[in-house]
Amino acid sequence: MEHLIGGKTVYIECNNQPKLYDFYAANGFISFNQRLKDVGENSDKSDVLVQMLKYFNH
Numbered sequence: 001m002e003h004l005i006g007g008k009t010v011y012i013e014c015n016n017q018p019k020l021y022d023f024y025a026a027n028g029f030i031s032f033n034q035r036l037k038d039v040g041e042n043s044d045k046s047d048v049l050v051q052m053l054k055y056f057n058h
Contacts (some may be wrong), residue, residue: 007057013049021050029054 012029014020021031029052037047 007055010054010056012052014052016046016048016050024052027054 010029012024013035014024016034025031031050031052033051034048035051037049
C-alpha cells in the first residue's frame with residue numbers, strides 16, 4: 001500500500017479587519033497567532049497583524 005505524503009503550506013499576515021479575516025477563513029485559512037507591526041510597516045487603524053495558515057495536500 002502506498003501513502004502520499006507532502007503538500008504545501010501558505011502563510012499570510014493580514015490586517016486585523018473583520019472583512020479580511022472572514023475572507024481568508026472562508027477560503028480555508030486558520031488563524032494561529034497575532035503580532036504587533038514593526039516600526040515602519042504600513043499603518044492603518046490597527047497595529048496588529050493576524051497570522052494565518054492554509055495547508056494544501058494535493
